[in-house]
Amino acid sequence: MRSQIIALAAALLTLSLAGCKLAERPRPPVLFIADAGDDTFGYESRGKDVYVVRLDGSASVNAVTYHWEQIAGEEVVLRNADTATPDFDASQDEDCWCVELPRSAARLRFRLTINRDTPDEASDEVEVYIRLPGDANGDDVVNVYDVERVRSLDPSADFNGDGVVDARDALILRTNACRRRWRE
Numbered sequence: 001m002r003s004q005i006i007a008l009a010a011a012l013l014t015l016s017l018a019g020c021k022l023a024e025r026p027r028p029p030v031l032f033i034a035d036a037g038d039d040t041f042g043y044e045s046r047g048k049d050v051y052v053v054r055l056d057g058s059a060s061v062n063a064v065t066y067h068w069e070q071i072a073g074e075e076v077v078l079r080n081a082d083t084a085t086p087d088f089d090a091s092q093d094e095d096c097w098c099v100e101l102p103r104s105a106a107r108l109r110f111r112l113t114i115n116r117d118t119p120d121e122a123s124d125e126v127e128v129y130i131r132l133p134g135d136a137n138g139d140d141v142v143n144v145y146d147v148e149r150v151r152s153l154d155p156s157a158d159f160n161g162d163g164v165v166d167a168r169d170a171l172i173l174r175t176n177a178c179r180r181r182w183r184e
Helices: 002-018 144-151 167-175
Strands: 040-043 052-054 066-072 087-089 107-114 122-131
Touching: 040 052, 144 167
Parallel strands: 040 122
Antiparallel strands: 052 087, 066 107, 107 122
C-alpha cells in the first residue's frame, strides 16, 4: 500500500509539472575585446637589411576573424592582414643613409577589427614608431647611450630585427651615427 501511495504521488507530481515550463537561466554575456597590442617601434630598413615589424593581436578575446588596416603614416604593405599577427617591412630609402622623414611618416597607426561586420565587432589601435637604425633608446640621436644598449645586449638594440643583438647590430649603429632631422 505504501508503494502505491508513493507511485500515485509521483504520478501526480509528474502531471502537475508537465504543464510547467522551467525558467531558463540567462547566459552570461560574451565579451568581444580587440587587443592590438602595445605601441611599439621598428627601425628603418637599410640596404640589404630589411627590418620586419610584427603586429600582435593575439591577446584579443573571443576573436573569430581578424582584419588589420593602416590608418596613418607612410604607407606600408601589410602581409597576412587577416591573421592575429601580420607583419610589414619598415620603410626604406635607397638614396639616403640619414633619412629626413616628416614626423607623421615615422609614426604608423594600425587598426585591428575582430569579427568585422558582425554584431560582435570590436576594434583597437596600435602605433608603431619607425626609428633611425642605431637609435636604441628612441631619442632621435645615435650616440653613446645607444652604444651602451648594444654592449649590454638590450633587445631594443636589435636594429636588423633578427632577434639577436650582435656584431651586425653594432655595425648598423656605427654606420648610422647621425642625427635625424625632421621635416615639418
